[in-house]
Amino acid sequence: MSGVFLEGIVKRYGSLSVVHGIDLEIKPREFVVLVGPSGCGKSTTLRMIAGLEEISDGTLRIGDRVMNRVAPKDRDVAMVFQNYALYPHLNVADNMAFGLRIRKTPKDEIAKSIEEVAQILGLTEYLERRPADLSGGQRQRVAMGRAIVRHPDVFLFDEPLSNLDAKLRTQMRAEIKRLHKRLGVTSIYVTHDQVEAMTLADRIVVMADGRIEQIGTPMDLFNNPVNTFVAGFIGSPPMNQFSAVIEEGQGGLVARANGTTIPLPALEELRGAAGRDVVVGIRPEHVHLGAEEGTSAIPIELDLIETLGSEALLHTHVGNETFVAKVETHGEIGHLQGVNALHVKPERVKLFDRETGRAIGRAA
C-alpha cells in the first residue's frame, strides 16, 4: 500500500482558481475523508489525484512516484463514482471484469477474483444481471466491486452514498468501513456529509473555498476546531456560536453577551484579554439542564423542543442567535417544558477571535 502526498496542489480553470494550494500527507492504509460544503473543491482535488483533471500547480506523489503527468490507468488507483457509472451493456460480472480484461489478466485469475469479491459484497446471485435490473444498493456494491477486484494501491470515493436513501446509506457506510478494515487499502473519500466523515475517517480534512481549514482525527475536530467554520461544520447539531465580550468577573474572566454571563476556562492565552471581542462556541452536547454553582447559568426562554427519542433538542436563543441544547430525555419530555436555565462547564467553552474566526487557546 502506498501513501499519497499533495504539495501545493492548485487547480485553475482558465484564470479561475478553484483549489488554491493543498498540502496533505496521507499515510499508507489510512482512510482520509475530504469534507466541506458543496463547491469547495473536494471533487476537483480527488479527480486530480485520479488523473481525470490536470494539476495546474504543485506536486502529487503516490508512493514515491510523482504522478502529475501520469495517465489515470498507470496510477494504480480505482475510483467509485457518485453516479456509479456502471457499464449498462455489461452484466455485473463483466462490469467487474472490465478493468482486468483490459489489463490482460489471465481468465482463470479474473474468474477467481470476481468470485471472491462477489462473495465479500454479497453479489454472487446477481453476477448475470445488468445494472438496470439492480437496486440502488446493489449498484453501489457493484461499483465498489469493480474497484476492489483490481487490487489497486489507492481507492478514491466521490460521494458514493449520496444517491442512496438514509437507511441504506447508514448500512453501506458500515460496510465500507468493514471493507477498509479487511482490505487495508489507502482510501480517500469525498463527502459533504459530516456524519459520514466522522464515522468513516481515520483523519478528516475539512475544506472550504478551495482551501484546507483543518486536518485531524474526528475527535480532534470535534473537540478542538481551529476556527468558527470547522466548529460550525463538524457536529450535529452544530456548535452554538454567539458574539460576546470578555470581561473581568468575580472568579476570573467571563464572556458577556446579551445579559448572559459565561465563566471562561483559565487559559494562558486569555491573560489580559478583558475587553476583547470574541465568538463563544458551545456544543449542544455540553449543555446541561438547570443552574449549577461555578458554571455558567444561562437563563433561557424555550422556543421549541425537538424530540429525537432518547434525546431532545431544546431550541432557545442568546440575543438574536439561536442556541440549541441536546439533553437526555430518559424516556419522557414532561420535565423539559419548564426549563428556564441551562449551564455549561467552563472548560467546555470555546472561544474564537471575532475578527479572524480563529480559535483562542486549546482546551484539553
Place this chain on the structure above:
Amino acid sequence: MKNMNLYSRGDKIFVFANMVLIALFTVAALYPFIYIAALSFSSGFAAAAGKVVLTPIELTLAAYERVMSEPAFWNSYKNTFIYTFGGTLTSLLIVIPGAYALSRPQLWGRRFWNLLVAFTMWFHAGMIPFFLNMRDLGLLDSYFGIIIGFAVNAFNIILLRNFFESIPTSFEEAARMDGANEWQVLWKVFVPLSKPAIATITLFCIVARWNGFFWAMVLLTDEGKIPLQVYLRHTIAELSDDEEFSSTLLSAPYSVETVTAAIIVCSIIPVLLIYPWVQKYFNKGILLGGVKE
C-alpha cells in the same frame, strides 16, 4: 382503441381522422411495391396494355427468366453487394472514430473541426469539380473510388457525434480508471452504448449504397463494375432501343415494363431482409441503470 369512452367528442373525431390519414399514407406508400411486384409476374402483353392494377395478369415467370439468364445481371448484383458492404463498413470505420473525436471536449480546436465538417453539408464544390477530382485521383472505373469517394457523410458524423455527446462523461472516466485507452473507451464502451445510433447510420449507409445510382453511372464506364441500379437503367435503354425486340413485342412473354419490375423486385428483397435485423437495434433506453440520475 382502449377506453374510448374517456375521450371527448372532439378528441374522438381527431383520433379517427388521424387513423384515416395514416391509413391513406400507408396505402400510398405500399401501392408502388404491390404494383411493381404484380407487374413483374404479369405477361409482357398485359403490362404493355396497362391492364395490371393490383394483381398479376396472365401470371408468368418470363420476366424473371429473362433477367436471371443474363450474366451481367448477376455481376451487377455482386457489384452492388461489394459497394454496399465495403462502402458501409468503410463509412462506419471512418464515421465512428471521427464522430468520437469530434465529441470529445479535449479535442484541440474542436469547434473549428466541427464547423469544418458541418460546412460540407451546406457548401460543396459541385458535380464537375468532384468528377474532375475523382478523375485526377485516378478513381474512375474503380471499386475503391466508389467506396472511398462516398465514405464520409457529414450528416451521419454529426448524428453520431451528438449521440456520443449525450453519453455521461463518467462512463469514459470509469473506463479510463479501469485502464482503457481512448481506442478502448470508444470500442468497448461508447460503441456498445450507441447501438441505436449506429444502427441508424448503418441503415442510412446501406440504403444509400444499395440505391446508389447517379455517381456510379458517372464514374463507372466499365460494364463489369457497374452496380444493379445502373444495370437496370442500361437494360431499360437496351430493351427500348432493340428494334427486333420491339417488333416482336406482341408475342414476347415479357416486356420492358415486366423486366424492369423484375429487376426492381430482385433489388428490393435484400433490403427487406436486412431491415428487421437492423431494426432490433433501434431500441432505446440502453443507458438505463448505468448511472444514477
